[in-house]
Amino acid sequence: MESISLDNSLKLSFETLAHNLRLAVLKNNEIWVCRNEKLTNLLSFLEVDKGQLFKGRLQLFKSDREIDIQVKNKFIATVSCDDFRKVLSKLNSSKPRS
Numbered sequence: 633m634e635s636i637s638l639d640n641s642l643k644l645s646f647e648t649l650a651h652n653l654r655l656a657v658l659k660n661n662e663i664w665v666c667r668n669e670k671l672t673n674l675l676s677f678l679e680v681d682k683g684q685l686f687k688g689r690l691q692l693f694k695s696d697r698e699i700d701i702q703v704k705n706k707f708i709a710t711v712s713c714d715d716f717r718k719v720l721s722k723l724n725s726s727k728p729r730s
Contacts, residue, residue: 634719638709644701646719653723657690657703665690665703671724678717 635645635658643661647654649668656666667690677685677694685692693700697713 634722636711636715636719638701638711640708642709644709644711646723648723648726653720655690657701657708671720674720678713678720 633645633647635643637643638657641660642664643658645654645656645658645663647656652668652670653674654666654668655674657664667686667688669685673685677683677692680694681696683694685694689704691702691705693702694713699711699713699716700707701709701711
């Protein structure tokens with residue numbers, strides 16, 4: 633599992649599942665919200681200039697080189713696309729090949 637530290641004791645966590653990744657926002661090391669998504673969709677999201685990923689309680693909004701994270705329609709933090717990409721690359725390289 634990999635994570636990116638956010639503000640106010642929050643973390644964006646990435647966990648490898650069988651065919652997906654679980655993105656979770658942790659609040660005081662407890663899962664607050666989470667969403668499962670395919671790695672290819674997350675990588676495609678990074679390639680667009682502006683876009684949105686997910687609908688529902690956890691939402692990601694990309695503009696240029698930053699990703700805004702919203703939980704329950706409230707902004708909670710911003711992460712750089714570079715940090716997000718580094719985590720995805722690390723998880724992709726450690727994924728077992730079939």
